[in-house]
Amino acid sequence: MDQNPQVVQYGRPSELTTNTVLRKTYVLLAATLLFSAGTAWYSMATHVSFINPWMMLLIYFGLLFATNALRNSPAGVVAVFALTGFLGYTLGPLLSFYLKALPNGREIIFYALGTTGLVFLTLSAYAITTRKNFSYMGGFLVTGMIIAFVASIANLFLHMPVLMLVTSSIFVLVMSGWILYQTSAIINGGETNYIVATVNLYVALYDIFVSLLQIFGVMGGRD
Secondary structure, three states, X not given: OOOOOOEOHHHOEOHHHHHHXXXXXXXXXXXXXXXXXXXXXXXXXXXXXXXXXXHHHHHHHHHHHHHHHOOOOOHHHHHHHHHHHHHHHHHHHHHHHHHHHOOOHHXXXXXXXXXXXXXXXXXXXXXXXXXXXXXXXXXXXXHHHHHHXXXXXXXXXXXXXXXXXXXXXXXXXXXXXHHHHHHHHHHOOOOOOHHHXXXXXXXXXXXXXXXHHHHHHHHHOOO
16 A cells, blocks of 8 residues: 555644654753753852843844744754743842742742743643543633733733733643643644644743743742
8 A cells, every 4th residue: 555654544743743743842842941940040050130121022022023934954953052042041030029029929930930840740641541632622721821911012001910820820721721622733743843832832841931920929929
């Protein structure tokens, strides 16, 4: 038969194909997390100030566009490291603030980091073991991201702690759902590009971590 050995009947990807994409995604994700941790440490060590939020958004979307444009070439991997390294770099001032401004800042950072890791491991394991298709969540998740993004932009002007808590909570819920959605897409053949999958999972982890920092900082910053 002339059928591609990587594809089973009815055009569904084989388990070998999906496992390869999943493995490459997790390897690249682990590497980018380590790299961004290094850039975060560097910005803390060099006492980098907070980046203007508008400039940060401009650079972020520019790198995101470049990564998407290069997703099918080796240069896409370089773009992924540029994007995740930049996001890690922007974490440095935030982490320094928590360590200096809050008496239990170190604990808050560890709690946020540990919770983020637990959420990722739990949701990823659930999606992989059950192999459920969560593609139906796509529209809801995109809508939630838009709402949370618009609310966070509005709060740059309003400076309302309650709105920040609400926005952060939405981001945690939506990005947790995004981990399920993206992992399911890999498992069921809806996502075959490991560069795109890595960026989607990294951004979800980044947003969950930052949002949990804000929530824990407000709720426990006075302990």
